[in-house]
Every structure is written in C-alpha cells, then in structure tokens.
Amino acid sequence: MIPALPDLPVRAALPEITAALAAAGSAVLVAPPGTGKTTLVPLALAAELPGKVAGKIIVAEPRRLAARAAATRMASLLGEEVGRTVGYAVRGDARRSAATRIEVVTSGLLLRRLVADPELPGTAAVVLDECHERHLDADLLLALLLDARDGLRPDLRLLATSATVRTRRLAELLGDAPVLDVPARTFPVSVRHVPPARGERIEACVARAVRAALDEGGTDGTGDVLAFLPGVAEIRRTADALAGVDADVLPLHGRLPVAEQDRALRPGPRRRVVLSTAVAESSLTVPGVRAVVDAGLARVPRTDHRRGLAGLVTVRVSAAVAEQRAGRAGREAPGRVLRCWPEGELLAPEPEPEIRTADLTRLALDLACWGTPDGTGLRWWDAPPEGPLLAGRAVLRALGALAGDGDGTVTDRGRRMAELGLHPRLARALLDGAPAVGPRAAAEVVALLDDDTLAAGVEIDVELRRLRSGAAPGAGRWRAEVRRLARLVDGGGGGRDDPALVTALAHPERLARRRAPGSRRYLMAGGTAVELPAGTALADQEWLAVAVADRTPGADHGRVRLAAAADQELAVRAAPALVTEADEVAWVRGDPAGVVARHVRRLGAIVLDERRIADPPPDALRAALLDGLRTEGPGLLRWSDGARRLRDRLATLHRTLGPPWPDVSDEALLADPDRWWTGQLASARSRSDLARVDATGVLRGLLGWREAAAVDELAPERITLPSGSRIALDYSGERPVLAVKVQEVFGWTGAPAVAGGRLPVLLHLLSPAGRPAAVTSDLETFWETGYPQVRAELRGRYPKHAWPEDPRTAPPRVSGRGRGLPGR
Numbered sequence: 001m002i003p004a005l006p007d008l009p010v011r012a013a014l015p016e017i018t019a020a021l022a023a024a025g026s027a028v029l030v031a032p033p034g035t036g037k038t039t040l041v042p043l044a045l046a047a048e049l050p051g052k053v054a055g056k057i058i059v060a061e062p063r064r065l066a067a068r069a070a071a072t073r074m075a076s077l078l079g080e081e082v083g084r085t086v087g088y089a090v091r092g093d094a095r096r097s098a099a100t101r102i103e104v105v106t107s108g109l110l111l112r113r114l115v116a117d118p119e120l121p122g123t124a125a126v127v128l129d130e131c132h133e134r135h136l137d138a139d140l141l142l143a144l145l146l147d148a149r150d151g152l153r154p155d156l157r158l159l160a161t162s163a164t165v166r167t168r169r170l171a172e173l174l175g176d177a178p179v180l181d182v183p184a185r186t187f188p189v190s191v192r193h194v195p196p197a198r199g200e201r202i203e204a205c206v207a208r209a210v211r212a213a214l215d216e217g218g219t220d221g222t223g224d225v226l227a228f229l230p231g232v233a234e235i236r237r238t239a240d241a242l243a244g245v246d247a248d249v250l251p252l253h254g255r256l257p258v259a260e261q262d263r264a265l266r267p268g269p270r271r272r273v274v275l276s277t278a279v280a281e282s283s284l285t286v287p288g289v290r291a292v293v294d295a296g297l298a299r300v301p302r303t304d305h306r307r308g309l310a311g312l313v314t315v316r317v318s319a320a321v322a323e324q325r326a327g328r329a330g331r332e333a334p335g336r337v338l339r340c341w342p343e344g345e346l347l348a349p350e351p352e353p354e355i356r357t358a359d360l361t362r363l364a365l366d367l368a369c370w371g372t373p374d375g376t377g378l379r380w381w382d383a384p385p386e387g388p389l390l391a392g393r394a395v396l397r398a399l400g401a402l403a404g405d406g407d408g409t410v411t412d413r414g415r416r417m418a419e420l421g422l423h424p425r426l427a428r429a430l431l432d433g434a435p436a437v438g439p440r441a442a443a444e445v446v447a448l449l450d451d452d453t454l455a456a457g458v459e460i461d462v463e464l465r466r467l468r469s470g471a472a473p474g475a476g477r478w479r480a481e482v483r484r485l486a487r488l489v490d491g492g493g494g495g496r497d498d499p500a501l502v503t504a505l506a507h508p509e510r511l512a513r514r515r516a517p518g519s520r521r522y523l524m525a526g527g528t529a530v531e532l533p534a535g536t537a538l539a540d541q542e543w544l545a546v547a548v549a550d551r552t553p554g555a556d557h558g559r560v561r562l563a564a565a566a567d568q569e570l571a572v573r574a575a576p577a578l579v580t581e582a583d584e585v586a587w588v589r590g591d592p593a594g595v596v597a598r599h600v601r602r603l604g605a606i607v608l609d610e611r612r613i614a615d616p617p618p619d620a621l622r623a624a625l626l627d628g629l630r631t632e633g634p635g636l637l638r639w640s641d642g643a644r645r646l647r648d649r650l651a652t653l654h655r656t657l658g659p660p661w662p663d664v665s666d667e668a669l670l671a672d673p674d675r676w677w678t679g680q681l682a683s684a685r686s687r688s689d690l691a692r693v694d695a696t697g698v699l700r701g702l703l704g705w706r707e708a709a710a711v712d713e714l715a716p717e718r719i720t721l722p723s724g725s726r727i728a729l730d731y732s733g734e735r736p737v738l739a740v741k742v743q744e745v746f747g748w749t750g751a752p753a754v755a756g757g758r759l760p761v762l763l764h765l766l767s768p769a770g771r772p773a774a775v776t777s778d779l780e781t782f783w784e785t786g787y788p789q790v791r792a793e794l795r796g797r798y799p800k801h802a803w804p805e806d807p808r809t810a811p812p813r814v815s816g817r818g819r820g821l822p823g824r
Contacts, residue, residue, distance in 0.1 A: 004077070006036065008034075009031070009034075009035040009184055010031055010035045010040050010041060010182045011036060011040055013180060014041065017159070017180055018044050018049065022157075024177055024178055025158070026157065026175060026177040027158075027159050027178050027179070027180060028177050029162070030167055031162075031163065031181075031184070033184075033281070034186075034285060034328075035184050037129070037161050038059070038066075038070050038130075039070055039073045039077065041127065041159070041161070042059050042086075042102045042127055043102070045125055046101045049125060049157070055123045055124030056100065056103055056122055056124060057103070057125050057126075057127065058125070058126045058127070059126075060126060060138070060141060061104060061105070061107065061130070062129070062130050062135045062138055063254050063279050064090040064093075065252075065254045065279050066284055067104045067106050068088055068093075070104045071087060071095070071104040072262075074086040074102060082095045083095035083096055083100070084097060085102065086100065086101075086102045086103075086104070087103050088103065088104040089103060089109055090106050091109060091421055092481055106137075107128075107135060107138040110126070111141045112419070114141065118148045118152055118370075120148065120153060120156065124156075124157060126145060126159070127160075128141065128142060128159070128160045130162070131161065132163050132166075132320075134352075134353040134354060134355075136360075139353065139354070140355075142160070143375075143378040143380050147370075147372075160177075164320055164324075164350075166350070170381070186327060186331065187330040187333055187335060188335075189326055189327070189329045189334070189337055190337070192339070193340075193341065194208070194338050194340055195341055202230075202340060203229070203234050203237040205340045206234075206238050206293055206295050206340055209227075210225050210227055210242060210273055211242070212338065213291035213338055214245060214273070214291075217290065223271070223289070223335075224247075224271055224272040224274065224286070224290065225272070226280060226289045226291070226329075227275050227276065227292070227293040227294075228276055228277070228280070228295055229275055229297070230277070231253075231277060231299045231314070232253055233453075235277070245273065246271070248270060248273070249273045250263060250272055250273070250275070252265075252274050252275065252276040252277070252279065252284075252286070253276065253279060253453075255453045255474055255477065257476060257477065265285075266287070272288065274286055281324050288332070290332075290334075290336070292328050292338070293337075294322060294338070295340050296317055297314050297316060297317065298321065298351075299312045299315075300312065300351075300354070301354055301358040302358070303359040303360075312452060316341070316345075316348075317351070318347055318351045318352075319348065319349050320349060320350050321351055322347060353381070353382050355384055359392065359423075361391075362392075363389070364389055364393045364395075364396055365392075365410070365414060365418050365424050367408075368410040369410050373408025373410075374389065374408065393408060395424070396424060398508075398577060400414070401413060401414030401417050401424055401428075402414055416431065417431065420485075422446065423450070425506040426449060426450055428505055429445070429449075429505040429506035430489055431489060432505050433501065434486075434490065435490075437496065437498050437501060438497070439487075440482065440486045442486075442502050444464055444482050444499075445503060446485055446502065447478050448463060448467065448478065449506060449547050451474065451478065451481070452548075453473075453474060454467065454474050454478055455548075456472065457536075458532070458538060458560060458562060458563060459536060459537065460503060460562060460563065463562070464499060499545075500544075500565060500566040501570055501574055503545040503547045504571065506547070508604075509526035509575075509604060510546035510549065511566065511571045511606070512525070512543065513542060515529075520532040520534070521557065522546075523605060523606055524604075524606075525571075525575065525605055526605065527604065528549075528551075529557040530549050530559065530560050531557050538563060542567070542568075543565070543566040543568060543570070544560070545563060545564045545565075545571075547561075547562040547563060547564070548562040549561060572603065578604045579602070580602050581599070581600070583598075583600075583613060583616070584596075584598055584599075585613070585624045586627065587627040587631060589631060589632065594625075594636075594686050595624045595625060595685065595686055597613040597614075597620070597621075597624075598610045598611060622677065626673055628687070629673075634666055636690045637690055637694075637698065638692060638695060639695045640694060640695070642696055643699065645728075646700075647664050647695070647699055648730075648731035648732045650699060650702075650711070651664050652731045652759070653711070653714060656758055657756075662675075662702040662703070664699060664702065669698075675701065676699075676702055679693075680692065680694075681693055715731065719752055719761070721740060721748075721812065722744065722746065722748055722812040723743075723812035725740075725744055727739070729761065735760070735761070735762045736754055736762065738752070739766060740764070740766065742767070742773060743801060743802055744812050744813065745812065746804065746807045746811060746812040747809070747811060749780055749783070749808050750779055750780065751776070760777040761777065762776075763775070763777060763779070768794075769798075773790050774786050774787075783807055783808050791803045801813070
C-alpha cells in the first residue's frame with residue numbers, strides 16, 4: 001500500500017475495491033464527491049494490480065480540468081512532479097514518461113486511442129470516473145470498452161465510479177459486476193431559496209446571494225463561497241457584479257489557463273468566491289467551501305435536426321445535480337446552500353443523457369471506424385436514437401467520411417478525420433481549408449469555432465484580430481491550439497486568408513443569403529431563416545458564412561451568433577454538392593397566377609438565379625395545381641349555390657348510406673384526384689383557370705351512373721308540401737332541415753324522410769311571420785302535445801291565420817289563405 005494516504009472515506013475500502021476488481025474483472029464504485037475515489041483508488045490499483053495484471057492504470061475523466069487536477073493531486077501524494085509515476089494527457093497537452101504507471105486522460109482522448117487500437121496495449125485497467133454525468137464520449141467509451149473486452153481484451157479490468165446510487169443498470173452492463181458503496185462523511189447543510197426578483201438577471205441574483213453568504217459567514221469571516229453558473233459569460237458578468245466584495249473572486253472553468261485553474265483549487269490567503277461551471281459538481285474538490293450558491297442552471301448540448309441548428313442551451317438542473325452541488329457545502333463543516341429558484345419548483349430527477357439530445361455526427365464516425373455503423377451488437381447504457389444517428393451518418397456521407405452506398409463503411413478520409421480528434425465538420429474544414437488558405441489560417445478559424453468561449457462578438461474577422469493581438473481572453477490557449485492543429489495537416493502555398501471559406505467548409509448548409517436589401521434576415525442553405533443582431537457591420541453583406549446560430553423556442557427564425565462575410569462565388573466553391581439545377585413548376589401562395597414555372601439554380605434552399613418557363617409539362621402543371629388545392633383548399637374552384645347544395649346532399653347520403661355514395665370532404669376529394677380531374681380541370685394552367693371550373697361537374701364526376709340517376713330521388717332538393725308549395729331542403733347539418741310555416745303542413749301526420757326513408761327530415765315549423773315556433777321530426781306527437789301550446793300562444797297574435805283545433809284534418813293554407821274554415 002502506498003504510504004501517507006489522506007484519511008478520506010474511501011481509504012478503508014481500498015483493499016475491498018482492489019480485491020473485487022482483481023477477482024471479478026469489473027466493479028462499480030458508488031462514492032459521493034469528496035470521498036477520495038478519483039485520487040486514492042488509482043493509487044491503490046497501481047500498487048496492488050501489477051502482480052496480477054501487467055500495464056498502466058488509465059483514469060478517464062469527463063473534463064480536461066478534472067484530468068489535470070486529479071493527476072496533480074495524486075502526484076503530490078507521492079511527493080513527485082506530474083509526469084513521473086502519475087501523468088496526464090488531454091487534447092493539446094500531456095505530461096507523462098516511460099515511468100508513468102497511472103495516466104489520467106479525458107474520455108474523448110481515450111476514445112480516440114481505443115478506436116485507433118482496440119487492444120489498448122500496455123493498459124491493465126481503466127477507471128471510468130463520474131459515469132453518472134452521462135456525457136456522450138463517456139457513454140460511447142463504455143460501450144466500446146465492453147466490446148473490446150468481450151473480443152480482444154478479456155483481461156482488461158474495468159472500474160466504473162459514480163456519485164449516485166442508481167447503478168443497477170451500470171452493474172448489469174459490466175456483467176453483473178459487484179457494487180461497492182462508500183458513503184461520504186458530511187456535515188449538516190441548510191437550504192434556502194432566493195429566486196430572482198421580477199426582471200432580475202440570473203447573474204444579479206447570484207451576486208446578491210453570494211453577498212448574503214459572505215455576510216452570514218460567521219464572526220470570524222471564514223469559509224469560502226462556491227457559486228455554480230451555467231457558462232463563462234455568466235461567470236464574467238457575476239464577477240463584475242461582485243466588484244468590491246471583501247474576498248477574492250476567482251473563475252473556474254475548463255477554458256482557463258492552468259495557473260488560474262490551480263489558483264481556484266487551492267486555499268488562498270483570504271476568503272474566496274469561486275465562480276464555477278458544472279466542472280465543480282463532482283469531478284473536482286474545491287477546498288474551504290462553507291456555502292454554495294446555485295444558479296440552478298446548466299449548459300447542455302441540444303440539436304434541432306429539422307432546422308440544422310446545434311449548440312449549447314441553458315436548462316434547469318436536475319434534482320440529482322442540485323443535490324450534488326449542495327453537498328459541496330458540507331464537506332468540512334456545517335454549511336448552507338442558497339438556491340436561485342423558487343422553492344417548490346419541480347426538477348427532473350436525473351440529468352438527460354447527452355446521447356438523447358446531442359449531435360451524433362461524431363459518434364456516428366466513431367461507430368463506423370469501429371465497424372458497427374448503426375451501433376447494433378454493442379451494450380449501451382442508452383442506445384443512440386435512430387433519427388439523430390441517421391442524420392449524423394448523412395452528414396458524414398456529405399463530408400466524404402462514409403461511402404456513398406449507404407452501408408456506413410468508413411472511408412480513408414473518414415479515418416483521417418477521426419484521427420484529428422475534432423468534430424467531423426471541423427476536421428473537414430481543417431483538411432480542405434489548409435490547401436486553400438494555408439494550414440495556419442485554416443487552423444486559426446477551426447480553433448476559434450471549436451471553443452465556444454473565445455468569441456465575444458458576431459464577426460469572425462474581428463474575433464480573429466482580437467485573438468492574434470493577444471488582447472482577447474483565452475488568446476494564449478487559442479494560439480497553442482492553432483500551432484497544434486497546423487502541425488496536423490499539410491498545405492500548399494495557400495491562397496488568401498479567408499475565414500468565410502473555412503467556416504463554410506465546416507457548415508456548408510449554413511451559408512446564408514440576405515432575403516431583401518437592407519434586411520437583417522437571411523435564409524440559410526439548409527432552409528432555416530436567421531437574423532443578424534443590430535449594429536453589426538455584417539448587415540451590409542448579401543452573403544454570410546454562419547458558424548454559430550441558435551433559436552429561442554417559439555421563435556420563427558434563428559439568431560446569428562458568429563459569422564463571416566461571404567459571396568456567391570465562395571458559397572458555390574465551398575458547397576458544390578448543394579448546387580442543383582432543375583425545372584420547377586410549383587404553386588406559390590399569394591402569386592396572382594398561382595402556378596410559377598421556372599428553371600432554377602439553387603444552393604440548397606437559396607435561389608442563385610432563375611428564368612421563367614413558358615410551356616411547362618402537363619404533369620408538372622397538374623401536380624402544382626393539386627398542391628394549390630391541398631394548400632388553399634377546394635375553395636379555389638367555383639362553388640355556385642347549386643354546387644354547394646349538391647355537395648351537402650352527397651355528404652348526407654355518404655353519411656347515411658355509406659359506399660358507393662362518395663365521401664366529398666376536402667380531404668377525400670384531394671386524396672384521390674384521378675376520380676374527378678377531367679374536363680376543364682385537365683386544361684387548367686393557373687389560379688384563374690381553377691376559379692372558372694364549376695365544382696358541380698367535379699362532384700357529379702364522382703358518381704356512377706346508378707348513383708347519378710338516384711341522387712334526386714334519395715336526396716331531393718325540394719319537397720312538395722300538402723299546400724302544394726315546393727320547399728328546398730337544407731342538407732348542411734347532420735340531418736336535413738325543412739323550414740316551413742305551420743299552416744302549410746296541416747293534414748300531414750308523418751314527417752317526410754330521405755335516403756330511402758332511413759333519415760327523417762327535421763321540420764322547423766314557423767309562425768306566419770317566419771319566426772321559429774317549434775322543431776320536430778315526429779309530427780304525430782307534435783300535433784298531440786306541442787301544437788296546442790303553439791296555437792294558444794300565436795292565434796291571438798295572428799288572428800287572420802288559420803289555427804284549427806285539429807290540424808291533422810284541417811286543409812293546409814299558403815300565407816294564411818286557402819281552402820277550409822279559419823280556426824277559432
């Protein structure tokens with residue numbers, strides 16, 4: 001055993017952990033943050049496993065900051081510098097040597113190694129730390145490690161660690177692995193809610209809560225404050241709002257220089273306020289914390305596949321994450337938590353796994369390189385959703401990373417893209433941009449696009465100048481990444497420095513053209529509308545290469561966050577696969593002619609140029625006119641009163657008798673236009689032609705000869721009354737209605753019926769003035785029980801009209817006159 005290990009909760013369980021891993025080959029360790037699992041367990045494995053399994057211990061962390069911090073802490077426990085027994089490797093930075101026995105890496109970097117060589121030579125065990133965070137790289141890494149162990153490396157030990165107790169599924173994936181539980185030693189933590197006031201920004205609310213936490217720190221003024229915010233921009237604004245507090249205000253996020261990260265992770269000479277992103281939830285230990293201020297927000301990846309927009313969005317944290325954040329306040333002494341959301345607000349129990357919501361293009365490339373393009377046969381914690389995975393494969397085919405035959409076979413170009421460790425879009429931009437503009441110029445743009453914290457404004461040219469000058473935050477980190485990327489690619493002499501070209505190579509579907517002169521609205525090649533913010537010089541440009549765009553839920557267009565000025569020549573050069581030429585005959589709502597026929601050259605959804613076609617093909621005209629009818633409805637035809645009445649009659653017969661009487665609803669008519677597309681319709685070419693087509697002919701075209709002969713008998717337009725009058729029936733409702741004055745139906749004892757007697761007519765009986773007096777379809781009962789009341793109410797008001805005591809035997813009258821005696 002390695003001597004002088006700190007007295008952390010996991011120390012007593014180390015013999016059991018190493019023994020379980022040696023015996024079973026895999027295990028799950030459940031230990032909350034602060035128990036020492038990230039630092040003590042790898043040291044114990046390195047000391048105990050060499051006699052059983054040869055090779056290094058690899059620790060996979062979800063974040064670069066956590067990987068560096070864990071390696072630094074383990075090296076300090078050994079009394080060594082990082083790079084000897086304990087080393088680390090993250091993208092763009094590594095400290096290791098031939099003597100390294102424990103290597104801490106990011107999940108993404110280990111994934112690259114595994115895809116390149118599934119045997120992981122020289123590796124004895126892999127520790128998958130913080131599995132509960134459910135990052136995309138970590139979930140895929142777990143699935144591929146299990147597959148590699150099943151086939152090539154049955155001796156590979158796997159230890160999965162989690163801060164939550166919901167580990168049953170994880171243990172099942174590892175082959176019913178033993179689950180070891182190490183509880184934390186914590187102190188009581190009080191919780192108080194301090195939601196934002198009306199109109200208050202979250203940064204202002206967090207700053208207010210931090211000041212309260214500092215004031216409540218006790219008479220000795222001790223105890224640091226750890227505040228959780230969703231992103232770097234919010235951290236900066238909160239730090240500005242805390243100017244003047246009696247404490248050191250320190251940011252903590254993955255994009256900071258290493259020295260600034262270390263400063264936030266070490267106790268200081270006076271009280272500290274550490275403003276952190278999610279990196280401090282579970283992967284890191286921030287010493288000295290007595291109070292936690294939680295904004296209750298996190299930034300997570302989301303993809304809108306329909307609009308082609310992908311990026312980070314801000315969401316409410318889950319209950320599990322809120323609990324982990326609160327636990328930071330009770331590590332060393334009783335603590336307190338101030339939550340910046342209303343008490344009683346319901347939170348999701350667990351965070352959504354990234355694999356369900358993120359862009360899966362990169363995952364699709366890794367699966368193709370692994371030889372399982374659709375992921376079947378792998379043991380997944382959550383399998384990738386089929387739709388997003390297919391969308392990712394479509395992008396890869398467009399980038400040339402997958403073969404075009406649809407079977408998902410990775411190309412040599414795709415393997416080269418995977419080796420770069422970038423998102424496939426950025427890998428394509430680097431590979432194809434380097435010969436066009438030079439390796440360094442291409443690397444500058446790619447490094448900017450790959451780091452969402454670098455750009456403070458919208459214009460890529462301006463942001464690059466700020467970074468080159470060294471004045472922008474993160475400029476040093478950007479320059480180091482530019483050097484690394486430039487070394488990875490070959491380039492010729494290179495053309496002019498053109499950030500728009502490199503951006504368009506990464507996101508060809510985001511090439512955008514202004515919709516109208518002077519407008520800030522643009523249409524992207526993918527079909528999504530976006531708008532530039534006010535005040536940017538890019539608003540003068542007709543074309544943009546958009547790097548970053550997002551959309552507020554419910555908005556009818558997206559917002560441009562980062563873009564470069566482009567032109568049509570550049571757009572065609574960057575996205576030749578999106579350029580198409582075709583004859584288009586289409587219905588255009590609002591166009592006076594309705595049908596627009598043109599030869600169009602497009603870049604995706606963007607029209608490059610067009611010309612009118614004088615004589616479009618008949619089939620194309622018919623399809624366009626049908627589209628117009630489906631879009632705007634059959635009301636485009638001429639519906640005379642007779643046509644509307646015939647439609648109501650046919651609808652009644654279909655409803656009552658069923659087939660062969662046709663369904664004449666809009667949906668049914670348009671579902672099978674071949675039944676009635678004849679006569680005037682066959683020669684129609686425009687909106688005005690449709691307006692001249694009498695819908696009566698369309699409806700009669702639906703009838704067979706038997707139905708055409710029977711329609712007037714089964715659904716007569718008019719009914720002859722006892723008075724001799726012929727009154728029209730109204731078929732527009734569920735039942736046909738006959739509106740008639742009471743005197744005209746004297747002598748009738750049964751109401752008429754249609755549809756061969758199956759559907760009684762509903763009589764609306766009117767007063768002599770034409771006002772409703774009664775509604776019935778049962779005249780016999782009405783004459784017996786209803787008529788006496790009607791007679792009593794109306795005969796005094798209309799004394800010149802007949803009101804016989806027995807209307808069943810009285811002669812009918814028209815307009816109050818006729819045969820028979822007046823009623824008394």
